[in-house]
Amino acid sequence: MxxxxxxxxxxxxxxxxxxxxxxxxxxxxxxxxxxxxxxxxxxxxxxxxxxxxxxxxxxxxxxxxxxxxxxxxxxxxxxxxxxxxxxxxxxxxxxxxIGFVPQRGLDALHPLIPLVRQLRLVTGAAPDRIAGVLESVGLDDPALHRCRPAELSGGQAQRASVALAALTNxxxxxxxxxxxxxxxxxxxxxxxxxxxxxxxxxxxxxxxxxxxxxxxxxxxxxxxxxxxxxxxxxxxxxxxxxx
Missing domain, CATH: 3.40.50.300 (P-loop containing nucleotide triphosphate hydrolases)
Incomplete structure (x- = not known):
């Protein structure tokens, strides 16, 4: 160049x-x-x-x-x-x-801890705040909130890692x-x-x-x-x- x-x-x-x-x-x-x-x-x-x-x-x-x-x-x-x-x-x-979004969403998440519980434990965010961020990244289905990250698709896990980074403020x-x-x-x-x-x-x-x-x-x-x-x-x- x-x-x-x-x-x-x-x-x-x-x-x-x-x-x-x-x-x-x-x-x-x-x-x-x-x-x-x-x-x-x-x-x-x-x-x-x-x-x-x-x-x-x-x-x-x-x-x-x-x-x-x-x-x-x-x-x-x-x-x-x-x-x-x-x-x-x-x-x-x-x-x-510092928030971090990895190449693979699962690398930012514990594979076996249900998603919402994990976000609450890691960030200390209030339930309403977590629900709002998950809705903004397209994970507003309550069934997904109870899923373990290992049960999510690659795209869903990546969106969850974006939500995690956002919740760190x-x-x-x-x-x-x-x-x-x-x-x-x-x-x-x-x-x-x-x-x-x-x-x-x-x-x-x-x-x-x-x-x-x-x-x-x-x-x-x-x-x-x-x-x-x-x-x-x-x-x-x-x-x-x-x-």
Whole structure:
């Protein structure tokens, strides 16, 4: 990809500045990385983020091929890394809770605890709040509320994981390839749910290999290649698309 399209993350982040202008006081950094590196036990560098500011209320898409480091970037945003990896650099955040939507909905849920009971135990949310969120994600059937997650379809389990993330009321919600295991219709539905459930003041970061997801979110765009995180300027992306 040409150098006039990709900008190193250490340079001023065009999308961050544009988003801050659009959002005013709400467009404040909630999480920042500086000179962030993650290395394997043998010293191999797996991830490099020279500088990154995540702003309140942003929608951010993270793209890159399998194994490029997308999931590791999400781990770095959470401040938790797989065993054996070493983080160096600076990570600062004002966030006290982070919601997470995994690739497979069942990965966010205990397979054997009935759905509503589980959401109540994990989040402490009131029954009316749980019922309202489940209705908003299309799981308003009382029979589903009594189901164990293992009894749900893949699409239903994914919607349940979106509901779980929403019920945390987290300022930052991360989604790791949340649509890759879904058909096109379920993918589009999950994206709509994420946009509807995650409030305008909450930040949503979605890792994906699907360009349709990036277009649907209308998001700030980070690209990961061989562990190096760069930012694709929306302005340059639009200009590139017109050529």
């Amino acid at each position: 040409s150098s006039d399209v990709i900008k190193p993350a250490r340079e001023p982040l065009v999308a961050a500045e544009e988003a801050a202008e659009e959002q005013g006081p709400e467009g404040l950094p909630i999480l920042s990385l500086r000179d962030a590196e993650v290395r394997a036990a043998d010293g191999r560098r797996l991830l490099l983020v020279a500088a990154l500011d995540v702003l309140a209320g942003q929608r951010i898409a993270v793209t890159g091929p399998s194994g490029s480091g997308k999931s590791l970037l999400l781990s770095t945003l959470t401040g938790r890394w797989p065993a054996g990896l070493r983080f160096t650099g600076e990570r600062t955040t004002t966030v006290d809770r 987290a300022p930052l919600v991360l989604a790791d390839e949340p649509t890759s295991a879904l058909d096109r219709e379920s993918r589009d539905q999950t994206l709509r749910l994420l946009e509807e459930i995650v409030g305008p003041r909450q930040t949503l970061v979605v890792a994906t290999h699907d360009s349709a997801v990036v277009r649907a979110l209308g998001a700030r765009h980070l690209a990961v290649s061989d562990g190096v995180v760069t930012e694709l300027s929306p302005r340059a992306e639009r200009e590139s698309g017109r050529r």
